[in-house]
Amino acid sequence: MKFIVYRYNPDVDTAPHMQEYDVEVTRGMMxxxxxxxxxxxxxxxxxxxxxGEGVCGSDAVNANGSNxxxxxxxxxxLKEPVNVRPLPGRPVIRDLVVDMxxxxxxxxxxxxxxxxxxxxxxxxxLQSPEDRDKLDGLYECIMCGCCxxxxxxxWWNPEKFYGPQALLQAWRFLADSRDQATEERLDALEGPYxxxxxxxxxxxxxxxxxxxxxxxxxGKIKELMLKHSI
Amino acid sequence: MTLxxxxxxxxxxxxxxxxxxxxxxxxxxxxRVAVVSKVFPTRxxxxxxxxxxxxxxxxxFEDNWHWHMFxxxxxxDYLGDQDAIEFMCREAIPxxxxxxxxxxxxxxxxxxxxxxxxxxxxxxxxxxxxxxxxCAAADRTGHAILHTLYQQNIRARTHFFxxxxxxxLIRDEEGAILGALTLEIETGEPxxxxxxxxxxxxxxGGQVFRTTSNAHINTGDGMAxxxxxxxxxxxxxxxxxxxxxxAGRGMLIxxxxxxxxxxxxxxxxxxxxxxxxxxxxxLASRDVVSRAIVTEVKEGRGCGPNADHxxxxxxHLGEDIIAKRLPGIRESSKIFAGVDPAVEPIPVFPTAHYMxxxxxxxxxxxxxxxxxxxxxEIVPGLFAAGECACVSVHGANRxxxxxxxxxxxxxxxxxxxxxxxxxxxxxxxxxxxxxxxQAMSRLSRWEETGEGIPVRELRDExxxxxxxxAGVFRTDEIMSExxxxxxxxxxxxxxxxxxxxxxxxxxxRIEALELxxxxxxxxxxxxxxxxRKESRGAHSRPDYTERDDENWMKHSVYFKEGDRxxxxxxxxxxxxxxxxxxxxxxx
Numbered sequence: 182m183k184f185i186v187y188r189y190n191p192d193v194d195t196a197p198h199m200q201e202y203d204v205e206v207t208r209g210m211m212x213x214x215x216x217x218x219x220x221x222x223x224x225x226x227x228x229x230x231x232x233g234e235g236v237c238g239s240d241a242v243n244a245n246g247s248n249x250x251x252x253x254x255x256x257x258x259l260k261e262p263v264n265v266r267p268l269p270g271r272p273v274i275r276d277l278v279v280d281m282x283x284x285x286x287x288x289x290x291x292x293x294x295x296x297x298x299x300x301x302x303x304x305x306x307l308q309s310p311e312d313r314d315k316l317d318g319l320y321e322c323i324m325c326g327c328c329x330x331x332x333x334x335x336w337w338n339p340e341k342f343y344g345p346q347a348l349l350q351a352w353r354f355l356a357d358s359r360d361q362a363t364e365e366r367l368d369a370l371e372g373p374y375x376x377x378x379x380x381x382x383x384x385x386x387x388x389x390x391x392x393x394x395x396x397x398x399x400g401k402i403k404e405l406m407l408k409h410s411i
Numbered sequence: 412m413t414l415x416x417x418x419x420x421x422x423x424x425x426x427x428x429x430x431x432x433x434x435x436x437x438x439x440x441x442x443r444v445a446v447v448s449k450v451f452p453t454r455x456x457x458x459x460x461x462x463x464x465x466x467x468x469x470x471x472f473e474d475n476w477h478w479h480m481f482x483x484x485x486x487x488d489y490l491g492d493q494d495a496i497e498f499m500c501r502e503a504i505p506x507x508x509x510x511x512x513x514x515x516x517x518x519x520x521x522x523x524x525x526x527x528x529x530x531x532x533x534x535x536x537x538x539x540x541x542x543x544x545x546c547a548a549a550d551r552t553g554h555a556i557l558h559t560l561y562q563q564n565i566r567a568r569t570h571f572f573x574x575x576x577x578x579x580l581i582r583d584e585e586g587a588i589l590g591a592l593t594l595e596i597e598t599g600e601p602x603x604x605x606x607x608x609x610x611x612x613x614x615x616g617g618q619v620f621r622t623t624s625n626a627h628i629n630t631g632d633g634m635a636x637x638x639x640x641x642x643x644x645x646x647x648x649x650x651x652x653x654x655x656x657x658a659g660r661g662m663l664i665x666x667x668x669x670x671x672x673x674x675x676x677x678x679x680x681x682x683x684x685x686x687x688x689x690x691x692x693x694l695a696s697r698d699v700v701s702r703a704i705v706t707e708v709k710e711g712r713g714c715g716p717n718a719d720h721x722x723x724x725x726x727h728l729g730e731d732i733i734a735k736r737l738p739g740i741r742e743s744s745k746i747f748a749g750v751d752p753a754v755e756p757i758p759v760f761p762t763a764h765y766m767x768x769x770x771x772x773x774x775x776x777x778x779x780x781x782x783x784x785x786x787x788e789i790v791p792g793l794f795a796a797g798e799c800a801c802v803s804v805h806g807a808n809r810x811x812x813x814x815x816x817x818x819x820x821x822x823x824x825x826x827x828x829x830x831x832x833x834x835x836x837x838x839x840x841x842x843x844x845x846x847x848x849q850a851m852s853r854l855s856r857w858e859e860t861g862e863g864i865p866v867r868e869l870r871d872e873x874x875x876x877x878x879x880x881a882g883v884f885r886t887d888e889i890m891s892e893x894x895x896x897x898x899x900x901x902x903x904x905x906x907x908x909x910x911x912x913x914x915x916x917x918x919x920r921i922e923a924l925e926l927x928x929x930x931x932x933x934x935x936x937x938x939x940x941x942x943r944k945e946s947r948g949a950h951s952r953p954d955y956t957e958r959d960d961e962n963w964m965k966h967s968v969y970f971k972e973g974d975r976x977x978x979x980x981x982x983x984x985x986x987x988x989x990x991x992x993x994x995x996x997x998x
Contacts, residue, residue, distance in 0.1 A: 192914055209660070220918075224866070228918070229450075231456075232458065232459050233627065233662070235746070236459050236551075237459070253746050275915050285451075294565060305525050306511065308519050308523055310520070310523075313516065313519045320516045320548075320555060321554070359514070
């Protein structure tokens with residue numbers, strides 16, 4: 182099977198180029214296996230990967246125009262020749278390795294941690310199964326970046342718009358019955374850019390490899406914001 | 412060129428559950444803590460833990476830490492140190508509550524308490540009815556915990572060095588550890604991190620085997636750094652095979668599946684665990700279930716065209732339980748085995764999973780060099796926690812749900828102990844430049860060019876040797892051959908050449924450095940395994956089928972220098988309760 186892969190090493194290349202590789206496909210092969218095979222053929226090829234089972238989020242790439250995880254994408258699902266590129270809109274460090282610093286900054290900007298102000302109980306803070314269910318679809322995010330790097334609002338305003346991943350996290354804490362910082366969280370999302378640059382294009386939903394729905398989470402924040410401002 | 416240097420109170424290498432829980436204690440105490448991680452922290456393999464973390468919270472049935480302690484000692488096949496086990500089982504309770512307070516989204520019971528499920532090897536009342544002790548966030552407990560710890564570290568302003576690789580520990584002539592030389596992966600530039608204390612928390616090394624549940628990054632880096640600094644590794648022969656990896660692939664199907672009522676069948680559709688463990692059945696401890704599966708396959712009752720696996724049946728649990736408690740398992744079975752467990756059984760086979768051995772420490776996280784007379788010498792300034800450490804609480808076999816517990820309890824304890832240590836040792840010691848040069852030479856060795864063996868070729872050869880010669884069943888003949896072959900591989904290492912000499916994000920260079928680490932710990936595994944002439948827990952020998960308490964109730968201790976083995980007695984005296992004397996293990 183033919184793979185056409187984005188190559189750029191600033192140490193030796195003056196410009197990026199696409200390089201072709203032939204990989205013998207075996208049954209059950211995932212895109213990550215194919216990339217590892219390319220690495221065997223060509224030691225100089227660089228990409229991130231680790232768990233191999235869709236839980237660590239390292240090996241997000243763009244294949245045939247879609248953002249996806251290499252380790253959970255069967256090559257048999259991909260049309261030949263397979264074009265493999267780095268996640269869009271991020272500075273390329275080398276080959277498929279992109280600089281995700283901004284993405285992580287946005288994550289940190291939403292205060293992605295539980296804030297509880299009352300004295301803590303000796304045992305667990307109680308939470309009903311119904312309240313816990315509200316976190317399903319939110320806490321599973323693996324921070325692979327497939328959503329944010331597929332979002333046009335994120336491409337246009339990466340310094341100001343927080344992007345789907347960070348906003349999903351913002352909602353994960355707003356939705357947690359144990360969190361006691363709702364006011365501050367909503368105040369911190371005020372303004373025309375951080376939250377409101379989401380135009381419900383829904384690329385994030387299409388590309389999330391964990392089937393999460395950042396657009397819906399953003400909608401929930403907007404609703405809460407509205408109630409909060411009344 | 413001058414070497415870049417940074418100074419911190421504490422350096423933590425590894426950002427999994429142990430490293431991050433230690434870092435959080437330190438950052439909350441306003442100490443300057445650096446966390447070096449070769450991947451972005453939430454990529455650490457703790458993220459893959461599924462089933463849960465044990466603590467006798469008694470949220471479902473009556474429970475107490477003493478019962479948990481009994482199960483852990485029995486599960487360890489009596490090779491675990493009972494003082495450390497007591498400490499872990501008692502500390503489990505405040506540790507889990509602290510995690511909950513930090514925001515871990517545990518699943519809940521109707522009364523709002525943390526959900527606890529049944530897991531293998533765990534009982535009420537010292538061997539009575541099955542216990543429900545494993546606290547779970549659906550089947551994504553590791554993910555929930557790792558992300559929460561990272562988040563709290565952001566709040567506490569821990570200093571992260573993301574995508575930095577630990578090269579070697581720096582030590583002075585008195586043997587004190589002064590920090591470590593690291594490599595910034597993005598730029599290829601070395602960075603010396605000077606620290607008053609250093610904690611190794613680099614996780615396991617499952618990549619020594621070809622088929623493993625471990626991530627690509629689990630290459631035993633911290634253990635190999637310790638070995639090169641003169642610290643031995645303890646109990647390395649005890650490598651747990653998880654009973655239910657997806658056949659041929661290795662991705663894990665959590666024991667929580669059996670905890671929820673799933674069971675194993677052979678090609679005749681027989682629930683074979685009833686023959687091997689009449690009471691606990693599919694919830695016997697992992698070594699027992701792994702051996703049973705391998706025996707079924709060896710005796711011709713395996714499933715599939717090659718009769719090489721068994722089946723894990725789940726569909727009788729119903730869609731609801733599967734969707735609520737096992738959503739991740741359903742997802743990975745569909746992707747990697749091509750089966751929906753709500754409809755069809757999952758093909759499974761034991762997979763290399765977890766190292767019970769590692770860097771010897773006491774229960775406060777100090778790295779110690781043990782000796783056969785029972786004495787232990789503390790390595791000044793060095794701590795270890797998590798899978799890379801051997802406290803030792805798992806002995807010859809680890810209970811499911813005790814790995815997250817081990818990394819969290821001992822990571823937390825190490826963090827607290829480092830705070831004490833820093834109060835008594837507030838100054839940096841003088842840097843030892845000769846040790847820095849030695850570490851730098853390990854890096855520059857990979858600048859040698861010319862004809863040679865490619866990294867991948869030797870890695871493939873090595874991993875095949877390990878799989879063939881240190882698998883589930885081990886005979887004298889197979890393993891003697893294994894030791895020779897690993898020696899040959901180690902010899903060839905000097906002929907390995909790196910083709911790619913560029914500096915920017917050179918993953919080939921990282922893989923070369925990882926290969927050195929893998930081979931060092933591979934040698935520790937095969938040598939310790941060859942010499943232990945008994946079957947105990949995860950170490951199973953057809954030529955010595957019985958557990959031999961008279962000669963082998965002791966820990967193995969492997970030193971890299973001269974490939975020397977020593978032994979140390981098992982600590983059978985707990986802290987406050989009576990000793991559990993060895994008994995035959997019946998499940």
